[in-house]
């Protein structure tokens with residue numbers, strides 16, 4: 294059964310025909326505008342007749358997909374992480390990061406992940422299921438409401454949470470189009486991160502949707518990368534480089550390379566040379582961040598001095614480089630860690646965090662990589678999104 298942000302306008306109008314029977318056509322337009330422009334719950338749309346609001350409240354296609362299971366704040370309230378329960382009990386994480394002039398949300402695209410990256414909490418937890426378009430879009434709407442209620446404007450969406458977005462291609466692309474069209478976010482402010490699903494990169498390049506592509510690289514020799522990112526054995530670096538070049542050529546967007554610095558693993562002079570050799574032909578931008586350690590892998594992030602030295606040598610080699618700040622350490626910053634912590638024995642008894650996708654997500658550290666900017670204080674978010682005031 295679809296949720297309120299799953300269907301396109303035509304399909305939602307058809308699904309709501311019984312509830313809208315006898316109403317003028319503009320009522321549906323008011324409802325659609327309320328959902329996407331005002332970020333409102335249908336019950337909050339005072340311009341709709343009360344009897345219609347009552348009918349809509351009972352309409353299955355308008356049921357929400359997400360319910361809040363946990364909320365944690367860090368960075369003096371500038372970072373907030375939510376654990377959402379989906380209707381079937383699967384769980385996903387969403388993170389809102391606020392900066393003085395903007396806000397970024399990191400969304401999950403799958404419950405769990407099948408890619409098995411060794412350093413990632415979600416990879417350690419396994420795959421539960423794909424998310425629907427509506428489950429993805431609703432994460433953004435939730436974050437946009439919280440941002441708005443605290444005086445910030447949600448400007449950026451990064452698909453760096455739980456899951457590999459290009460392994461859930463159709464729902465993710467439909468979500469991107471909905472975020473761009475119905476929610477009005479610039480495609481240039483939408484970022485899809487991948488560990489290297491090469492066919493998906495080529496397909497995305499042909500969509501005519503110039504979103505940013507972030508490649509979670511982490512190693513630029515096939516042996517090391519395959520040990521960190523098992524998918525590399527299927528689509529090794531040569532094919533990845535070709536796909537990134539094709540993406541940049543088709544979209545005019547420079548690809549960014551995400552590199553979670555791991556102590557003694559990929560912060561060596563040799564690793565640096567390999568990264569330079571990979572990045573230079575692509576004119577790629579490199580985002581560095583120390584790894585957020587996960588319970589299932591005994592490697593630490595590189596110490597600050599080595600991070601600084603690595604960045605300086607990249608810069609000296611002519612590679613555009615940014616060292617990203619780590620956000621939300623106090624709330625299990627790297628995606629996947631909150632759900633891992635939240636998996637109580639009782640939950641595990643229902644299938645466990647692994648089965649329900651509770652070992653949340655994402656490329657460890659990656660969500661922070663595009664969340665650049667200063668960390669000035671910002672208002673604390675409300676506990677749950679409040680109603681639209683307009």
Ligand code: SF4
Pocket residue numbers: 406407408409410413414415416417454455456457488654655656657
């Ligand atoms: S890093 Fe990304 S692709 Fe790899 S296991 Fe984690 S969520 Fe999946």
